[in-house]
Amino acid sequence: MDILVILFPLALGLGLTGLAAFFWCMRSGQFVDLEGPGWRVLSDEDLRADPRAEPHEPR
Amino acid sequence: MSVHQDLSVFVRHGAGGVAGMELAVEGMRCAGCMHAIENGLAADRDILGARVNLALKRVTVEWKDGVLRPEAVIERLAKLGFTAYPFLPDGERDSDTREERRLLRYLGVAGFSAMNIMLLSVSVWSGNASDIDPTTRDFFHWLSALIALPTAAFAGRPFFESAIRALRAGAVNMDVPITLGILLALGMSVVETWNHAEHAYFDGAIMLIFFLLIGRYLDQLMRRRTRDLAGNLAALKAETALRLLADGSTVVMPIAAIQPGDRVLIQPGDRVGVDGIVETGESEIDASLVTGETTPQPIARDGRLYAGTMNLTGALTVRVEAAATGTLLDEIDRLMARAVESRSRYVKLSDRAARLYAPLVHATALATFLGWIAFGLAWQQALIIAITVLIITCPCALGLAIPAVQVVTASALFRRKVMLKQGDALERLAEADLVVFDKTGTLTLPEPELIDRGAIPADRLAKAGALAAASHHPLARAIAQAAGAPAPAGSVTEHRGLGLSCLLDGREMRLGSIAFCAAEAEAARVAAQHPTASLIAWRHGAECTVFAVDQRLRPGAVETVQRLRELGLELRIVSGDRLEAVAPVAAALGITQFQAGLKPDEKLQQLEELARAGRKVLMVGDGLNDAPALAGAHVSISPISASHLAQAAADIVFLGDALGPVAESVALSRKARALMLENLWFAVAYNFVAVPIAVAGFATPLVAAAAMSGSSLVVTLNALRAGRGVAGKRED
Structure with a gap:
């Protein structure tokens, strides 16, 4: 059962990482707008700012 | 320009x-x-x-x-x-957002701990059933304690703080038994773990915090969302004022930026956005949104002007003042304070349940303790059993029973364009047995409309409409709107206090007062048909027509009144307007009890008398003069067109012109209250099953966990029914 001594801290550590990620999301305002980002993904407009995408864009 | x-x-x-x-x-x-x-x-x-x-x-x-x-x-x-x-983001909104983020953080921590402790607990439970090594069990228990104690200290704060606040005030709320349950469960578990015992209740305590935090968070979310959208609506109203600068030029400024002492120009047809004293100019004022009185009142130099009134005929320069003593606003403020005081006696359903619940549960636990000692058990063991009784009865389902229903109902109401400002307004609305309506702006629309359209030839209406479109006067606007808002006629001359004129086909066309258009005979006929309407005449050569303009009933008013009656509510009208204006509206709606010409304090007095007679009054009103009555009523509803103060005082605000949301809100709130009571009764039934098990000493942590999550799930699922199955169309 000695393996538990390693496994439990590991499990806890993973859980804490998740919690830290959640806090980081909150701090960076990811829960402020729950509708917009879902649609923002579909936008291609940001490609225009990227020079490498230039050839694909009709000007 | x-x-x-x-x-x-x-x-x-x-x-x-x-x-x-x-x-x-x-x-x-x-x-x-x-x-x-x-x-x-x-x-x-x-x-x-x-x-x-x-x-x-x-x-x-x-x-x-x-x-x-x-x-x-x-x-x-x-x-x-x-x-x-x-x-303009306001401070209140910021503090709400902060509170919501705080709760979300607690919720995240509690969720993390609940999962990890459950992982350990399940291992212990299955180990207890087979052959767990006592050292391993102790190790797991200590690990649980290591997670549970800091979590409880952090995430349990909302409950501890609220319980302490309640106890300081000498009252008992739901958080008192919750706090006691959590603290005892944790304390006992630490002692048990120290003694190498089989059972520890860390998982139960943390799960309790987690479930209850969900309820709290939902509650907060609902409140914040309502406030945000209400804030948007306030911004969309976009109230601005024309500020006069020292050099005589004008600047359009938002009301929020106007300071006392500034001079503001108010054009005819503008809604006044400030309180102040008239410096120059003469005009007539429509104060129907403020006092309910629909007849225009003259105003001149040194007259006092209130926000919410409409300037009708002449431009005014106004010096802005903060509400001074002895004014109408001051009087309303004083009445509001009195009204709020009289209302604070209402006790929320959840607090009422807590009042019954806490002593009962604590008495049961005490009886269990004493009973087992009398039965011959050692006091330590008796204490453990008594504490398990407290844990198992901890109002997990009770904590969710009411907020879950409130959130579901609030979003159902929101789809029907109704905004709930306070969660407990639902309970109060469900109890209402008498509806008191204001007339002006509540039963009727705030802007006047042409009411004898059918009697007017279309070509005359078109010509008059084009002339009317050149004016800002509300009566002229009503005619222009009825004519389909045509382009204004060219070269219109405005005759102050009389009306408008222009040349058409070589003859003068006039629109204005009866005398201005020499339409006395015609006017007498129309006045007989529409005794309460304001008349406006039109003459073009020999052709002459008199238009009747009046405040029309809100769409759906008749059906709403009918529906409210079917719901078993008694109806009354309490108006600040003249009797002649109130009586026809009451007759059209079939309301027999009505009063007219009431001042704000008389309205409030009416409500206080009704409350003393044991009536639960729903007040529906919009004017500044209704604000004290709205604050003092058992529950109150305002349309979105209402004055600021009235909206602030009301519990519920509905959007749009139709009156239908009033009846729908009542129906939905009754359903919500029924579900809340159902949930509370379920919690009682659950205790009837669980408490004997605990008293007998069979409540292991496994039983506690199953009972707690099971009951919370049932209560939440039941709450989801709140949004469905009530007749009435949905708006999405």
Whole structure:
């Protein structure tokens, strides 16, 4: 059962990482707008700012 | 004439010379609008960034300080096809957002701990059933304690703080038994673990905190969302005033930026946005939104003007004043304080349940303790059993029973364009047995309309409409609107206090007072048909018509009154308007009990008398004069067109012109209350099963966990029924 001594801290550590990620999301305002980002993904407009995408864009 | 606008109060100046402004955008519904706004603004060199919040229908725009005037941002948005209104984030909203984030943080920590402790607990339970090594079990228990104790100290704070507050005030709320349960469960578990015992209740305590925090968070979420959208609506109303500068020029400024002492110009047809004293000018004032009185009143130099009134005939210069003593506003303020005091006696359903529940549960636990000692058990063991009774009865389901129903009902109401400002308003609304309506602006629409349209030839209406379109007078506007808002006729002359005239086909065409158009005979006939209407005459050569303009009933008013009656509510009208204006409205709606010409204090007095007689009054009103009555009633509803103070005092605000939401709210709230009671009764039934098990000493942590999560699930699922199955159309 000695393996538990390693496994439990590991499990806890993973859980804490998740919690830290959640806090980081909150701090960076990811829960402020729950509708917009879902649609923002579909936008291609940001490609225009990227020079490498230039050839694909009709000007 | 282009008017210079000044919106600098809304601009926030950030670090690095970046200026920002938040705007509420009208008509932003879909992702397409979002892209159009963001890309449209981003294409502009001066604008550093624009970010849309689609959930709140707002956009935050940032630009380099000094490069751009804030008005230009609105112009640019207008070019993109969106009307935007600047938005001033208020302190209350910030504190609400902070509270919500705090709860979400607690919820995250409690959820993390609950999962990890359950992982350990399940191992212990299955180990207990087979052959767990006592050292391993102790190790698991200590690990649980290591997670549970800091979590409880952190995430349990909302309950501990509220319990302490209640106890200090000498009262008992639901958080007192919750706090006691959590603390005892944790304390006992530590002692048990120290003694190498089989059972520890760390999982139960943390699960309790987690479930209850969900209830709290839902509650907070609902309140914040309502407030945000209400804030948008306030911004969309876009109240501005024309401020007179020292050099005689004028600037359009938002009301928020106007200071006492400023001079403001109020054009005929404008709604007054400030309180103040008239300095120059003469006019007539329609104070129906303030006092309920629909007859225009003359006003001249040194007259007092209130926000919410409408300037009818002449331009006025007004010196803005803060509410001074002895004015109407002061009187209303005083009445409001009295009204709020009289209402605070209401005890929420959950607190009432807690009052019954806490002593009962604590007595049971004590009886268990004493009973087992009498039975011959050692006091330590008796104490453990008594504490398990407290844990198992801990109001997990009770904590969710009411907020879950409130949240589901609030969103159902929201789809029907009704905004709930306070969760407990639902309970109070469900109890109402008498509806008191204000007339002006509540049963009737705030803007007057042409009511004898059928009797008027279409060509005459078109001609009169074109002439009327040149004026801002509300009666003229009603005619222009009835004619389909045509382009104004050319070269119109305005005759002050009389009406308008212009030349058409070589003859003079007039629109205005009866005498101005020499239409006495015609007017007498129309007046007989529409005794309460304001008359406005039109003459073109020999042709002469008299229009009757009156405040029309809100759409759906008759059906709503009928529906409220079917719901078993008694109806009354209490108005500040003249009896002659109130009686026909009451007759049209079939309401037999009505009173007219009441002052604000008389309205409040009426409500207080009814309350003393044991009636639960639902007040529906919109005027400044209704505000004390709205605050003092058992529960109150306002239309969105209501004055600020009235809206602030009301528990519920509905959008749109139709009166239908009033009846729908009552129906939904009754259903919600039934579900809340159902949930509470379920909690009682659950205790009837669980308590004997605990008293007998069979409540192992496994039983406690199963009972707690099972009951919470049942209560939540039951709450989900709140939004469904009530007759009435949905708006989505």
